[in-house]
Amino acid sequence: MDTAILVWGLIFSSIGIGYFIYGRRQSNMAVRWCGLALILYPYLMTDALTMVAVGIAIMLVPRFVDL
Template sequence: MDTALLVSGLVFSAVGIGYLVYGRRQSNMAARWSGFALILYPYLMTNVYTMIAVGVGLMLVPRFVDL
């Protein structure tokens, strides 16, 4: 289960870097903060299913929130 935790953390952090870069270039604060959160939150998670749920939720924030 530790391998799944590491791989999912790597995937969500990579997506977070993409969101952060996109948010900076487009001046989109929701994408920027979601990217920042996606980069940092895997350090706090100990359960794979919780990590996936939080990650998907953070990835959907820029879609529904306009800052």
């Protein structure tokens, strides 16, 4: 297993926990679901560059989507 995948997975999962907690406290469903996605998606990734690209895309979703 590549070390970069483990490190990026830890970073994006930590950000996802923050998004999830913030979304739950603010009752913002877009942020909450993106937080959950950030926590879970690193398990599906096998390439570090793809992981970073998908993680940044998920982090930007609440900026443009309001649920």
